[in-house]
Structures are given as C-alpha cells and as structure tokens.
Amino acid sequence: MKVVHVPFCFYPDAVGGTEVYVAGLARHMIGPLVSVTVAAPGAKADAYDYQGVPVRRFAVAPEINDIRELYGAGDESAARAFKAILADENADVVHLHAFTRGASLEMVRAAKRAGAKVVFTYHTPTVSCHRGTLMRWGREVCDGKLDRKICTRCALHGYGLSKAQSVVIGSLPPAVGRLLGRTGASGGLWTALRMSELVQLRQRAFRELMDEVDQVVALCHWSKELLLSNGVPAQKITVSPHGLAQATADVRHASAMPEDPRGGVKIAYMGRLDTTKGVDVLVSALRSLPELDARLDLYGVAQSAAGHNYFRQLQALAEGDARIVFRPAIESDQVIPRLRQYDVLAVPSRWLETGPLVVLEAFSAGTPVIGSRLGGIAELVEHEVNGLLVESGSVTSWAAAIQRCAEDRSLLVRLRAGIRSPKSMSAVASEMLVLYERLLANDNRALACAH
Numbered sequence: 001m002k003v004v005h006v007p008f009c010f011y012p013d014a015v016g017g018t019e020v021y022v023a024g025l026a027r028h029m030i031g032p033l034v035s036v037t038v039a040a041p042g043a044k045a046d047a048y049d050y051q052g053v054p055v056r057r058f059a060v061a062p063e064i065n066d067i068r069e070l071y072g073a074g075d076e077s078a079a080r081a082f083k084a085i086l087a088d089e090n091a092d093v094v095h096l097h098a099f100t101r102g103a104s105l106e107m108v109r110a111a112k113r114a115g116a117k118v119v120f121t122y123h124t125p126t127v128s129c130h131r132g133t134l135m136r137w138g139r140e141v142c143d144g145k146l147d148r149k150i151c152t153r154c155a156l157h158g159y160g161l162s163k164a165q166s167v168v169i170g171s172l173p174p175a176v177g178r179l180l181g182r183t184g185a186s187g188g189l190w191t192a193l194r195m196s197e198l199v200q201l202r203q204r205a206f207r208e209l210m211d212e213v214d215q216v217v218a219l220c221h222w223s224k225e226l227l228l229s230n231g232v233p234a235q236k237i238t239v240s241p242h243g244l245a246q247a248t249a250d251v252r253h254a255s256a257m258p259e260d261p262r263g264g265v266k267i268a269y270m271g272r273l274d275t276t277k278g279v280d281v282l283v284s285a286l287r288s289l290p291e292l293d294a295r296l297d298l299y300g301v302a303q304s305a306a307g308h309n310y311f312r313q314l315q316a317l318a319e320g321d322a323r324i325v326f327r328p329a330i331e332s333d334q335v336i337p338r339l340r341q342y343d344v345l346a347v348p349s350r351w352l353e354t355g356p357l358v359v360l361e362a363f364s365a366g367t368p369v370i371g372s373r374l375g376g377i378a379e380l381v382e383h384e385v386n387g388l389l390v391e392s393g394s395v396t397s398w399a400a401a402i403q404r405c406a407e408d409r410s411l412l413v414r415l416r417a418g419i420r421s422p423k424s425m426s427a428v429a430s431e432m433l434v435l436y437e438r439l440l441a442n443d444n445r446a447l448a449c450a451h
Contacts, residue, residue, distance in 0.1 A: 001436060003029060003036045004091040004116075006082075006107065008098035010040035010057070011050050014303045016272050017357040018123045020332050021425075022097050024245030026053045028429035039085050041078060041102030056085045060102040067186045067194070071202040074104020083110040093436045095119045096213070099127045105205050108212045117439040119432075120209065121217040122227065125352050128206050130155040130199050133276055133351035134226075134375075137163065139393075141352065141374065144226035146206070148174075152199045156192060169193060174200045207231070214439050217432075219354040220376040238435055242355045242376075243428035244364055246336050264293030265406040267370075268342040270335060270358050273300040273307045273314070278348035278372065278393065280310075283317050283324060285398035294323055294406050297342070301329045339365035343412050344405055347371040350393055355380075360422040368415035370401050385418040 007022040009015060026036045030052065038050070042057035049055065058081035069075060078101070086094070094111040096103055096118065111118050125134040128144060131154050136142040138158065153170030157163060169192055177197025180190060191198075210216065210232050218224040218239045227237055267286075271277055279298065286296050302308045311326075318324040330338055335358070339345060345362040347353075352375030359380045362369050369387035371377040381387040388404075391397040405412060 001034050001093065001433075001440070002089055002091045003034060003093045003095060003436065004086070004089055005036065005038045006094065006096045006098065006103050007038065007040050008100060008103060009042070009303075010038055010055060013042070014301050014329075016301065016303060017355055018097055020245075020357055021123070021242065021355075023050065023053065023332075024243075024425040025429055025432065027051060027245065028426045029433060034433065037085075037089050037091075039082060039089075041100070045081065056089075058082050058085060064101075066181075067191065067198070068181065068201055070101055071198045072205050073106045075101045076106060078102050079104060079106035079110055082107045083114070086111060086114045086116070091116045092440060093117045093119060095121070095432070097121050097123055099206070099209060105209050105212070108209060112212060117215075117436065117443065118213045119215045119217060119435065119439075120213040121219065122223045123219065123354055128203075128226065128230070130202060131158040133158075135351060138350075143229055145229045146203045148196065148200050148203060151203070152196045155199060156195055159192065161192065170196060172196050210236075215435060217435075220379050222352060222375050222379070223354055238431075240428060240431045240435075241423060242357055242360055243423040243425040244357075244360050245425040246333065246361070246364060264295060265344065265402070265412075266342045267294060267296045267344050267346050267402065267405075268299065268339060268367075269296070269346050269348075270299040270330075270339075270361075271301070271347075271356065273302045273311045275306075275310055276349065276351040278350040279314055280317055281350075281393055281395055281398055282346050282348045283314060284395045285402055286324060287318070287321055288395060288399045289403055290321075292403060292406050294402060296324045296346075297327050298325065299327050299329055299338075335361045336365045339367045342367055344387075345369045346398075346402075347377055348390075348392070348398060349374060349377060351375070353377050363419050363422045366416055366419055368412060368419065370398075370405070382418065384415075386415055386420070388415075 005022050005026055007019050010019055026038055029036050037054045037056055039056045041060045044059050046057040058078055060075050060078045094116045108118050126132040130151050134142045134144055136154050153166040156166040156170050174197040177194035180194050216227060216232060216237050218237055219242055224237055224239050269279060269282060302311050339362050345367050347359060347369055349372045354376045359369050369381050370390060371381045372392035373389040374392050378389055381389055383389040388401050390401045
C-alpha cells in the first residue's frame with residue numbers, strides 16, 4: 001500500500017500540532033507492506049528525508065490574482081504540481097490534514113482522478129469556520145452549522161467590525177460581491193463588502209470537499225457532531241482521537257514523583273503564538289497576582305507575521321515581570337522530558353481544539369493540565385481528576401486556578417495521581433491502516449461486482 005499524507009506545511013518549517021501528528025503518524029505507518037510519503041505545500045519544489053520519512057514539497061504560487069482563490073477550490077498551479085507527485089508515487093491513498101489554498105479541493109479531485117482513495121482529517125476549526133475559532137461573536141461556542149448570513153456576520157466581526165456593522169454588511173447578497181469582483185475590487189472595505197460572496201464560496205467548497213472524500217476522520221466528539229450537523233453521513237465519519245508518537249510507559253512513575261516543596265509553582269505553555277491560543281490571558285492572569293510565588297515559561301512558535309506581532313504584544317504585556325520567561329521552542333522529542341520539570345501545563349485556548357497534542361504530552365510526562373473548558377481540551381482533561389478546567393478568556397478564572405495550584409501542593413499531588421497513560425500514535429496508525437484497507441477492499445469488491 002502506498003500512502004501520501006498532505007499537511008499544511010512540514011519540517012523544517014515552523015510547525016504546529018498537526019505537523020507533529022503527521023510526522024508521527026507517517027513514521028508509525030511505514031513497514032514492509034506500507035510505503036509513506038509526506039507531500040506538503042511550500043515556497044518551492046523540493047525532495048528530502050525527514051527522520052526516515054520521504055518528503056516532497058510542491059510550490060504554491062506566491063501571488064494571488066483573484067481573492068476567490070483563497071476561499072474556493074485553491075491554487076491551480078499547486079494542484080498541478082501535486083498531480084505530478086501523485087504520478088511519481090502511484091498512491092493508493094491520499095490523506096489530507098489541511099484544507100487551504102495549497103492543500104485544496106483541486107488536489108482532492110486530482111487524487112480521485114488518479115484512482116486514489118482520499119481521507120480527510122478535521123484538525124482545526126479553520127477547516128469549516130470562516131472566523132477560524134468556532135466562537136460566535138468571539139464569545140459563544142458555536143455548533144459549527146454552516147449558515148451564510150450568520151457566518152458572514154461573525155467573520156466580519158472577527159475582522160474588527162462592530163456587531164451592528166457586521167449585521168448590516170453581512171446581510172448584503174452574494175451577488176453584490178460578485179459584481180464588485182468583476183471590477184477587481186479587493187482589500188479593506190471592498191473585501192468586507194464581498195464577504196457574503198466569499199463565505200458562500202468557502203462553504204460550498206467545504207461541502208464539496210466532504211462529498212468528494214471517501215472518509216472523514218474526527219479527532220474528537222465535538223468535531224463529529226459538527227460534521228453530522230453539516231450533512232456528512234455518519235458512515236463516512238471515523239472517530240480516532242490523537243495519539244502520542246513518544247513512549248508512554250513511564251506515566252505512573254512520573255505521576256508518583258514526590259513534589260519539591262521548595263520554590264513556587266512552575267507553569268509551562270507550549271504551542272503556537274496566536275490570539276486563538278489565549279496566551280495573553282495566561283500572562284495577564286499571572287500579572288494580576290504580583291505577590292504569587294510562581295514561574296511561567298512560554299515555549300512559543302510564531303508561524304506567521306501575525307504570530308510574530310502577537311509575540312511582541314506578549315512581550316510588552318509581560319514587561320517588568322521576571323516570573324514570565326520567553327523560551328525558544330524545543331524539538332517535539334524534547335517536549336515530554338521538559339514537561340516533567342513543571343508542576344502544570346497551561347492550555348488557555350480561545351477556540352475549539354481537536355486535541356491539543358500537548359495535553360497528551362503533559363499526561364505522558366505525568367504533569368497535570370490547567371485548560372480552557374472548550375472542545376477537545378474539555379474532552380481530555382477531567383476536572384479535579386487530572387487537571388483543572390477554566391472559563392476560556394477569563395483572566396479572573398485563570399488567576400484563581402493558578403493561585404490554587406500555587407497554594408495547595410496537595411492538589412498537584414492528587415492531580416498527578418489521576419493521570420492515565422494516553423493513547424499511542426502506533427494505535428492511531430493501526431486504526432488508519434484498517435480504515436485504508438477497508439476503503440480499498442470496498443473498491444475491489446465494487447470492481448469485481450462490475451465484472
């Protein structure tokens with residue numbers, strides 16, 4: 001069996017949890033009967049090896065001639081380059097882990113025309129949510145059901161318009177956007193006026209993606225419910241939660257480690273630097289407790305210009321507080337050993353995570369988690385058992401949780417004891433291979449019946 005995985009980007013680029021997942025999944029799939037290649041969008045065509053996994057990069061056009069390309073079927077030149085990779089690899093299965101201009105609907109269609117089965121994993125809300133967070137008006141958890149008017153208004157609000165402005169502009173019919181598009185108008189106010197058309201285009205592309213692929217993998221239960229609410233048939237959805245590539249056999253030993261009575265509570269954050277991750281809430285919470293004996297180490301990754309800008313905002317927010325330290329990101333195989341040095345991991349996300357993977361890494365290290373009571377975090381963290389769940393975006397609630405951990409060492413001991421070994425990536429790889437084999441077997445049966 002030949003499998004091609006397609007993420008948003010890949011090493012040596014700055015990567016997030018999805019790429020860590022893909023790298024681990026690919027390594028655990030490779031065997032005598034299975035060959036695996038990672039094909040990822042990039043600035044230029046390239047071919048190399050990453051930790052035993054063959055990698056092919058295909059170029060995405062640097063210029064965008066039509067803004068609709070960002071919302072519809074994707075970059076045609078990238079799809080053509082991917083088609084050439086497909087011809088070289090002769091893939092039986094193409095597994096997409098992103099839905100972007102580079103990893104697009106056009107690529108799915110190319111894979112189907114080449115005779116491959118296509119699987120798609122729903123990794124983040126950006127796949128279907130135009131705002132990218134599944135938080136309606138930035139505050140309320142959304143069920144994710146696609147509705148052009150509602151989604152357009154929420155998206156405009158996410159770009160900085162007031163609610164009233166968002167409702168008015170979001171009520172414009174898509175035909176207005178198409179008319180403006182013919183004039184070449186884009187950017188700023190023009191994009192806002194075209195938003196109804198663009199959201200309609202993106203939602204149509206998402207629905208076509210769900211129709212085209214052979215199976216959709218949901219990493220948690222909330223994403224399965226979202227898919228069902230948008231008409232994806234239940235038989236087309238496979239629920240397969242995250243797994244860890246690293247060994248998890250020493251969790252009980254780590255959980256039983258004696259607490260160091262000296263010094264304050266040691267808190268770590270590990271992940272992308274993005275407003276959706278809520279790191280500013282974490283920093284503000286600690287700053288609201290100036291006398292608390294605590295240390296916060298931030299291991300952040302900035303993947304874009306917006307990420308670097310957010311990093312500068314965080315630096316300004318933390319300025320003058322020696323308890324808050326910005327540390328360089330570390331390699332994925334160093335995350336679990338590093339987390340063993342901390343009392344808790346903080347995951348202050350403002351959006352619905354499908355994992356995140358770092359929660360499992362913390363549990364593998366025997367480290368409890370303080371996390372937002374949202375999405376996949378709330379599915380992984382059991383409140384008062386292996387961690388604490390906190391109201392997302394609330395500086396007061398986060399401050400109370402941090403203070404509680406700092407002042408009650410017995411709480412940390414109890415939370416450590418409640419941690420259980422997380423699922424392994426080898427188990428995920430086995431589940432995916434069973435899924436691929438089932439899809440290919442169904443195809444073979446259909447072919448036999450046709451003859």
